[in-house]
Amino acid sequence: MSTKQRLEGKVAIVTGGASGIGAESVKLFAENGASVVVADVQDELGHQLTASLAPHQVSYHHCDVRDEKQVEQTVAFAVHKYGRLDVMFSNAGIVGSMAGILDLDLNAFDKTMAVNVSGAAATIKHAARAMVAANTRGSIICTASAAGSVAGSGPHAYTTSKHALVGLVRSACGDLGAYGIRVNCVSPYAIATPLTCAALNKGADEVEAIANSSANMKGISLKATHIAEAALFLASDESVYISGHDLVVDGGFTVLNPLWLLATRFTSFLVMAVLLIWDSVKYSATIFYYYTEWTFTLVTIYFALASVVSAHGCWHNLKPEHEAEADYLRRDLEESMSSKTATFKGKETWGSMKLQSRYAEEEFLQRAGFWGYLMQIIYQICGGAVIITDIVFWCVIVPFLSIAHLKLSPLMGCMHTLNIAFLLVDTALNNLPFPWFRMAYFVLWSCAYIIFLWIARACGLSWWPYPFLELDIPWAPLWYFFLAVFHIPCYLLYVLIVRAKHKILAKLFQDAFLRP
Structure with a gap:
């Protein structure tokens, strides 16, 4: 200028x-x-x-x-x-x-x-x-x-x-x-x-x-x-x-209106819960041997918990002023989390931003408590999990693998489409952060699934839900290593989606987005 x-x-x-x-x-x-x-x-x-x-x-x-x-x-x-x-x-x-x-x-x-x-x-x-x-x-x-x-x-x-x-x-x-x-x-x-x-x-x-x-x-x-x-x-x-x-x-x-977020979350929860129940009734509880069902269940749990948190935030937002002295400044509960919604220039500014984000997250933990913090972690696990699930399903299982224990059906395709679709809509409306270090929870989630399969095999399960997870094949160590590394680009892809959202909204609502 x-x-x-x-x-x-x-x-x-x-x-x-x-x-x-x-x-x-x-x-x-x-x-x-x-x-x-x-x-x-x-x-x-x-x-x-x-x-x-x-x-x-x-x-x-x-x-x-x-x-x-x-x-x-x-x-x-x-x-x-x-x-x-x-x-x-x-x-x-x-x-x-x-x-x-x-x-x-x-x-x-x-x-x-x-x-x-x-x-x-x-x-x-x-x-x-x-x-x-x-x-x-x-x-x-x-x-x-x-x-x-x-x-x-x-x-x-x-x-x-x-x-x-x-x-x-x-x-x-x-x-x-x-x-x-x-x-x-x-x-x-x-x-x-x-x-x-x-x-x-x-x-x-x-x-x-x-x-x-x-x-x-x-x-x-x-x-x-x-x-x-x-x-x-x-x-x-x-x-x-x-x-x-x-x-x-x-x-x-x-x-941003928190009622829109509440409505979309509750609708997402109802649809996914119905599909999950339908799937379990049609194929029995054996569906939970699949990572797909673990992910779908986790996303459903996220929307259930997020609906409760959003309802709590809307209740605070609509309370009369005399019930809480400063509640007129508050919105949805999750909005007290840190988020990088602006473009930052220079290493000094970026370092300052990370420090402020840390303090904001500590403040959120104090205010939101266990359930709010758990919702944040589950959301970040879901982001990576739906990416890896849908990539494996649409790019590996559907075109190349014959599933002997669970035939492909329109229901399965619908579930693999809706989980990421609903999560992307929620991402567009919420202001939850997506920091890199939370990838550790995503990896731990996948490790928990693998350990569950190993225990199930030790207890008598005679088949592997995914052929590439069998331990007795020559390339098993390499497959497991590849899947572990594959978590990085999957999580990175969702990080990029969140950052792209911030840039797009900043352009669409220039008057409403404050830039440093």
Whole structure:
């Protein structure tokens, strides 16, 4: 990207600019050549911020956005001091009451709406007036929220206000486009700003940990600087033809619905359970001498356990806020696992990512407990097992081997198709990691099957389910070695499938995937 300052010669106002997202935006706007007016009610913080920057370039002006007169005076101050107004970043807002709908205080509700909606309306109105009067093709940006895209991810008043704000932005866009004025909003996921920490009565590290555990994008924490960079883009001429847009910076949080995952998992479990029962009734329990049936059973167990975990996550997501203080930040239980969903450049970043993934996984083990961790391990075993099972079945058994003990049938073909099909659908929807070291569990799973066969032979089983596993053939050691090594490319293939999913989704949902 060009090294030219992206806001050179422009004048901006940032409401709520004394701390959090606003303060980071003030710094970034100033670094990119803009003259900035910090508008806030936190006078001490505002003066400290302006004192730390170039005094001729950044000024502070007290402004309570609930008072339209103060908003009008702030705009007049900026125009008088710097001669024009090019950018209005309406960032002031409050979280408001955390009470559930049954205990909702309407006075507190009105206060939240007054700041988040009426205050934004006042800033849009008076900024637009100044721009129109000066024939300035300006940019107006509002801070909305991921809560403005999905219900249940924030307190009632806050969620209502952010939905209304997105509507206000789109409505104003239609009115101001005739003057060449762009109106957009940026919607962040949860950030450990002073506002959020005060609302939850928690420290920044604790709020960030809660947000990270529920986030879709793993390996990176959303910071105020990321939102400032999004606002900088909307303020600059790089977005000259973008208006009425809600730039969601949430790492994909709002595009994923846990109910879809629950529905697909439960449907997969029912279909596979029916097929497994049908297969066992038709061919008797001897089917479990085959690795195919072991794999199919394991995938069925995974979908059963995953359905329970997803149901638990949906229950948490739908609980009233007063039942769990910070549950509005949580999603599906498995989403607290580490995942590499972005492209990382450089060895230093990659090493940092692996360290963060380790901490995220330890945190998951503490929160999810035994059953959640077991679900993760079974999923990763299934990934390698269905690949090796289907390759052997479709590429070796069907074309080359005659099965004397179990005739091929449409049922067998159906089972070998559905197990990987259902698992791929689940992979597309979930956010479970697929690290290399988990291949050890896949190998142990296959070893358990081999040991089971050896024990069965020692106890009187007179035949081998797969001819190439017979111990009395000359090439038995070589066959066993080959099958052991063959686990590596099979597991690698599923690793590549998971990584390909991340790249494809990042391209399809560019606005919703945060890149480091």
